[in-house]
Amino acid sequence: MSSKDKLTYLALGGAGEIGMNMYVYGYGPVGKQRFILVDAGVTFPDMESTPGVDLIMADPAFIAERADRLEAIFITHAHEDHVGAIGHLLPQLQAPVYCRAFTGLIAGNKLDRAGQDLNQIHVVGAWPETVTVGPFEVGFLPVSHSIPEASGLVIDTPAGRIVHTGDFKLDPSPLVGDPYEPAVLEKIGAAGVKALVCDSTNVFSPHPGRSEAEIRPAIEALMKEAKGMVVATTFASNIARLKTLAQAAHASGRTVAVLGRAMNTMIQAGFSSGVLKDFPPIVDARDADEVPRAQLFVLATGSQGERRAASAQLAGGSYMGLSLKEGDTFLFSSKTIPGNEVGVARILNQLSEAGVDVIDDSSGLYHVSGHANRPDLAKVHELLKPANVIPMHGEHRHLRAHVALAAERQIHGVIAPNGTVVDLTGDTAAIIDHVETGRVYLDGAQLIGAMDGIVRDRIRMATRGHAIVSVMLEADGSPIGGAWVETLGLPDGDREEIGALLERALEDALGKAASRVLDSDEALEKLIVKTVQSEGQNRIGKKPLVTVMINRFDEE
């Protein structure tokens, strides 16, 4: 390595937030660095800030502008916040995609739906197998998480080794995939780790994480005690959990049915990639209503309260001919993601109305997290002995707490939220630059910029209502008829329609307007907007958004 070569880390998404992961590693002389991209994830929109938007992803501008120097894209695992953007962004990046087999199936689905070439995906075996792209040698280290074949990346460069954990936990008995083996981490650490770039999600969870195997007995006991039908929901991609639930049901004499497209797709991917074994027989969902209730177990999509998923439909009445009633049991074997509480509570209450016994995650008996807790993170620091810790996959407060945790072991940590360029070349990581980052939205079929104003206009229409004013004027500037006002999202006044009130106010204002105002589109529009907003405020206490359409007739 030359003295000019730099090894750098940069998060475009995922650091300073939980979601839309996208990380860039660079190696080489500044301005001529070669790059790899790790993950291309999405985050989900909400009515509060992103109404009408379908998906949110990190703005790839930094790497898209340097796509000629992008060697490859590595996907750590198949969760949406790591792989969800690949179909939408790959056209701008034009680089080979490396991942493990199960991840490749899901990524392939996404490329397929976006009309992309599936040959861009290259499946790689587990570490110590590696792929060499430019100055980077990258291996997929199997880790436990809540989806099969989740991987950390061991990234070797001329300037040293980086361990990028992806999402992980330390599970000695994960049911699906390889168990946690301290010796493997120790071996990887023994070669010297320059930087540990590490999941921070659960840094505030004080107790060691629990294994997937630990919840099996409680779930089985619940299945045996339940008198009626049992339905359970969890993330569709949590194949280990699906297996835990289905095996517990089978052991308690229940027949297993699966409701919801996402879950059926994931189970099929589990079978076809070979990661899912020993799954009990599944009865066709259309035949499930013929199984006696006390012998039926249903796996259903929709653990986050999604309105169109199987759980919401079951709670709302029926789905595929099945409906729940007094004596049945519904289990949330999942955590409610912040922001989804209201949707989940809606389901809980609908089930309560039907007399169904609902068991949520508050007891901790039926769900374990897929992320490493605080003591587990400390354990990884200890085993890998990195020179530096760069926390990722966390909000700012998680990154900050994770740096403080590293400091307890005298490990240097850097808080590096999105856009922070960290130099990993020397012994002590240091911030050397900040680049602009942002978000792009998938909106229908288009990618739009978060700052384009499109979504801002939607929010304004939704909070203030919308008044549309059409006026026609003769060539000499005299109005033809009165102004025509249509409104959407506005209440009426005390005694009269708001449209009529606004039309009268405009008639008055236009009648009094000077001819220099009537002759100028700009001045006229200003007068109309001001009149509508002031009359709106006056009559109904609202200043609507105003769209003005001025038609002028030429003299013929």
Add this chain to the structure above:
Amino acid sequence: MSSKDKLTYLALGGAGEIGMNMYVYGYGPVGKQRFILVDAGVTFPDMESTPGVDLIMADPAFIAERADRLEAIFITHAHEDHVGAIGHLLPQLQAPVYCRAFTGLIAGNKLDRAGQDLNQIHVVGAWPETVTVGPFEVGFLPVSHSIPEASGLVIDTPAGRIVHTGDFKLDPSPLVGDPYEPAVLEKIGAAGVKALVCDSTNVFSPHPGRSEAEIRPAIEALMKEAKGMVVATTFASNIARLKTLAQAAHASGRTVAVLGRAMNTMIQAGFSSGVLKDFPPIVDARDADEVPRAQLFVLATGSQGERRAASAQLAGGSYMGLSLKEGDTFLFSSKTIPGNEVGVARILNQLSEAGVDVIDDSSGLYHVSGHANRPDLAKVHELLKPANVIPMHGEHRHLRAHVALAAERQIHGVIAPNGTVVDLTGDTAAIIDHVETGRVYLDGAQLIGAMDGIVRDRIRMATRGHAIVSVMLEADGSPIGGAWVETLGLPDGDREEIGALLERALEDALGKAASRVLDSDEALEKLIVKTVQSEGQNRIGKKPLVTVMINRFDEE
């Protein structure tokens, strides 16, 4: 009492949800019953379901239509979900309002702002003092909660006694207000309680509730250990907590400042009503920046992440000349209400970026709830020995769990969500009718119906965007010029503006349209909407909401 007289309970709001409490008790022959109303609260809007709305309250139609038989309104305490609607609804109800002194100050504020006569408020002392209105004799029983002078109601009627708890906890050392005394409840129960209408908020909390006094030592220790400024936030109306925090600060040698209008108002109401005593001296907020950081304690509004409150402004930079930095401490002495997690996390992360140590409610050390937990509810069942329990102040699942809890003591319970009329005349309460209930929205200055379609249109504009089409036609039906399209909240197409794309599609469609279509406003509008939505779907994957304005010119 005659054999035709019935004693009835009906929730218009607050049963089957947490918020907008409003309960009706009736006594007399059906069709001629006399009524009292208990509470007139609000719930808060969100972008998801109620964009642009200012407040949500229970539809008072049932009682407004019977206002001539409404004897009085009783307000249990001054929280917004119990008193917030009084100024907006009193004009329809026209009945005297009874409450305790502190509640009267807050209710008076609301009437004043709504331009109502303050003389409608009548202040009542604590039980055993009572007020007799028609067939009802009502006493305000002091209970502990998170606001001063919270009260349950002891309602005596010819058919027996009802205890309506309001919001309460069992606190032997509440700091503000009367302590919990089992003997008082026992005495009230000894006379025979026909129905206990009871708060259900914390029925899922398995451990006995803790007293306000219990958190004082931890808070004082935190104040003493903190090196820089300490800021704490909680609900402005939680005057006992403000006192706990301020006294702990004072004991650790800190000067107290109060930031935010709501908190200053509440503290003033506490002083002027006499409920707040022994509060340490308060320094004027404008002089707070002259106090050395290590000796300053700031109480700030905004525990729920409200964007304009003092906490959000401090987190975002500065407020009243104060700003937070490394070494300072920020304490959330409050619970985050479901739905507010995202706003609170925004503050947590901004403070983290500034290097401030944030302490949230996850440890349970610095906050206690104002509601009775499961064992406390059981204790009240035991002390009052009611013939029936009617759970209220809870979602359906809370009501259901509370009925199950009553059943453990062989007490008959009735799940009676909003609109359920329960007959309390006999020994066993029974559902005898269902009436229509709903919500009304305060929208700017107007009250609108939830089902009016106004908010639905806002949501559609926000999720789908809005296209406005103006066309002009000659009297013979031939279009003058092309269609004019303005759009709001829509992205452009791949290579062209969406407005231009839609105008071209409309030119094409209008050119091909039969004259019977061009001659009919209805048919023409249909064609325009269809054309715009199909072109939108085709070009940008979105079907916008369409407003059509057709101008036809008469022959002159």
